[in-house]
Amino acid sequence: MKNIEFACHESEMLCGIIKRDWIDNSPNYHFLGVPIDISSSYRNGARHGPDFFRRILHSENFECVTEKGLSLKNYYRIQDWGNIGIISTNLRKSLRLTSEGVIDLLQSKQSFLVFGGDHSATIGISQAFDELNLPFYLIYLDAHLDLYDNVTESNLSHACTLRRASEASDFLGATVLGYRDFNESQLAYAKNNNINTISTNDLGRQTDLFQFGMNLSQNLVKKHHRIHVSVDLDVLDPSFAPAVGNPVGGGISTRELIWILTGVFSGVNAKNISWDIVEFNPLYDLSEITAFTIVKLLLESLGAQISF
Numbered sequence: 569m570k571n572i573e574f575a576c577h578e579s580e581m582l583c584g585i586i587k588r589d590w591i592d593n594s595p596n597y598h599f600l601g602v603p604i605d606i607s608s609s610y611r612n613g614a615r616h617g618p619d620f621f622r623r624i625l626h627s628e629n630f631e632c633v634t635e636k637g638l639s640l641k642n643y644y645r646i647q648d649w650g651n652i653g654i655i656s657t658n659l660r661k662s663l664r665l666t667s668e669g670v671i672d673l674l675q676s677k678q679s680f681l682v683f684g685g686d687h688s689a690t691i692g693i694s695q696a697f698d699e700l701n702l703p704f705y706l707i708y709l710d711a712h713l714d715l716y717d718n719v720t721e722s723n724l725s726h727a728c729t730l731r732r733a734s735e736a737s738d739f740l741g742a743t744v745l746g747y748r749d750f751n752e753s754q755l756a757y758a759k760n761n762n763i764n765t766i767s768t769n770d771l772g773r774q775t776d777l778f779q780f781g782m783n784l785s786q787n788l789v790k791k792h793h794r795i796h797v798s799v800d801l802d803v804l805d806p807s808f809a810p811a812v813g814n815p816v817g818g819g820i821s822t823r824e825l826i827w828i829l830t831g832v833f834s835g836v837n838a839k840n841i842s843w844d845i846v847e848f849n850p851l852y853d854l855s856e857i858t859a860f861t862i863v864k865l866l867l868e869s870l871g872a873q874i875s876f
């Protein structure tokens with residue numbers, strides 16, 4: 569893999585969820601960190617996300633058994649590729665390096681998760697799909713629509729992510745789940761660009777979020793769509809995830825997000841889906857609340873991607 573700092577791939581860094589004895593020469597799942605926050609519009613610090621997240625994974629507190637009783641270590645051999653070598657003065661180049669890393673992962677045809685970093689990392693991911701001429705559909709969990717054309721004279725801001733992704737020639741469409749901070753022009757853009765929007769309020773009225781998530785991904789796969797799931801942690805209420813760049817009150821709970829994600833991942837073969845978790849800003853993580861939320865999301869989501 570090109571342009572990667574291999575700073576964090578040593579096996580002693582990889583315990584907790586990523587147990588030491590999972591590491592061997594034939595990984596079937598890949599992690600990649602994108603320590604970027606150049607375009608954050610409010611609270612900087614997401615660049616520390618990937619490494620801080622690994623510190624939490626280092627804990628031996630976790631049994632790595634999902635609520636359904638699956639022991640992840642029986643199924644996964646995880647390769648952590650460390651972090652993309654971000655250039656802190658050059659966002660465009662940094663996203664280019666991100667996209668090159670993701671191209672390598674996509675070409676390996678194996679499942680992967682990207683840790684942010686702020687949400688601009690997903691611009692790099694969508695550029696990778698585009699470059700490989702791989703049509704992709706986004707499931708986009710976020711309190712925001714991220715459909716601004718420009719923010720503070722940057723068209724690569726984390727608040728422009730879905731807009732830029734939607735301009736890719738291989739973009740098939742998106743479903744945004746859990747938005748609650750938006751304006752009329754963003755909603756109008758969504759309507760005209762095959763972006764389905766489901767607000768936090770509408771999501772809360774679903775009676776079975778697991779089934780809802782599963783129906784969503786199954787329908788997309790029936791249309792032969794390759795899916796990328798982008799999880800901006802601000803989709804959660806700040807009481808569950810205080811350490812995000814732009815918190816918005818009134819969000820969903822960790823449990824509701826687990827239902828949605830496990831539903832989405834259960835609906836498709838893991839080879840047809842990839843994902844990212846972005847906007848974790850450990851500088852604001854009181855009592856590591858957000859970090860432990862992420863660990864739980866990761867555990868249950870990996871469990872739901874096991875196919876028999």
Ligand SMILES: [Mn+2]
Pocket residue numbers: 687710711712800802803814
């Ligand atoms: Mn957001």
